[in-house]
Amino acid sequence: MPHTLLALFAHPDDESFAAGGTLARYAQQGVRVVLGTATRGEAGIVHDEGAGNPPDMGQVREKELRCACRVLGVQELRFLGYRDSGTAGDPRNDHPLAYCRADPERVVGQILDLFREFRPEVVLTFGPDGGYGHPDHLAIHRHTTAAWEQADTLPHPPRKLYYTAISAKTFIRVRKAMYEAGLIPEMPSETEIARRGAPEDAVTTTIDIRDTVEIKVEALRCHRTQLAPTHTWLNLPLAFRREHLGHEYFSLAATRGVAATVPEEDLFAGLEEG
Numbered sequence: 001m002p003h004t005l006l007a008l009f010a011h012p013d014d015e016s017f018a019a020g021g022t023l024a025r026y027a028q029q030g031v032r033v034v035l036g037t038a039t040r041g042e043a044g045i046v047h048d049e050g051a052g053n054p055p056d057m058g059q060v061r062e063k064e065l066r067c068a069c070r071v072l073g074v075q076e077l078r079f080l081g082y083r084d085s086g087t088a089g090d091p092r093n094d095h096p097l098a099y100c101r102a103d104p105e106r107v108v109g110q111i112l113d114l115f116r117e118f119r120p121e122v123v124l125t126f127g128p129d130g131g132y133g134h135p136d137h138l139a140i141h142r143h144t145t146a147a148w149e150q151a152d153t154l155p156h157p158p159r160k161l162y163y164t165a166i167s168a169k170t171f172i173r174v175r176k177a178m179y180e181a182g183l184i185p186e187m188p189s190e191t192e193i194a195r196r197g198a199p200e201d202a203v204t205t206t207i208d209i210r211d212t213v214e215i216k217v218e219a220l221r222c223h224r225t226q227l228a229p230t231h232t233w234l235n236l237p238l239a240f241r242r243e244h245l246g247h248e249y250f251s252l253a254a255t256r257g258v259a260a261t262v263p264e265e266d267l268f269a270g271l272e273e274g
């Protein structure tokens with residue numbers, strides 16, 4: 001039996017931005033990669049003029065996500081079936097099907113069903129900051145963590161729980177390199193750094209994605225409504241990408257029956273195949 005990695009995110013494109021290089025790397029290694037996405041990104045705004053303004057954004061973004069899954073090597077994609085809540089304060093927060101209003105028990109039950117069906121050893125989701133605080137990102141973090149905590153009675157509960165986490169130091173280093181290369185007009189503000197960067201010791205796990213960083217970019221290109229083809233992130237020189245964006249960072253939040261030693265460079269460290 002190959003290993004299984006289950007990633008849980010809120011919207012189409014989260015998977016590629018937050019962990020695209022890692023998902024592609026493990027898929028290449030023969031790990032079964034499964035993605036659960038809470039919504040179809042209905043509240044997304046079209047950033048690409050050429051992509052037009054679709055009447056059903058959810059349908060378009062579902063297609064974009066399926067494209068990204070093919071590129072990344074994600075074998076199974078499941079939608080939890082909620083509606084994108086939009087950013088904090090958006091009137092769509094109050095839509096009856098908005099994910100940020102979903103009944104936690106119901107969502108946790110759906111995630112436990114995914115644990116039963118796919119028996120992932122490793123589960124991956126947003127950290128407690130939700131990447132940058134989007135209410136749906138915070139919700140998938142809470143629900144995944146609660147499902148992990150309730151998984152003890154399953155015959156094959158997951159063994160390692162990871163959160164995405166970039167340290168403030170790394171965030172500043174990357175932005176500084178981009179600024180110096182003329183790729184961004186200014187350095188991020190203190191507020192943005194504080195909002196985006198985790199404390200150094202929260203980051204336990206560094207995944208080398210230098211060999212899959214181009215696949216990550218191809219997956220991001222699938223999310224055409226969200227990232228115009230001219231977007232800076234899609235047009236960085238390969239050498240820059242490998243040097244400055246060639247790693248993804250995670251925080252090992254909990255383990256079950258695994259002797260994990262951190263820091264580590266493999267999500268499956270300490271787990272035997274079988």
Ligand SMILES: [Zn+2]
Pocket residue numbers: 010011013014134137
């Ligand atoms: Zn998102």
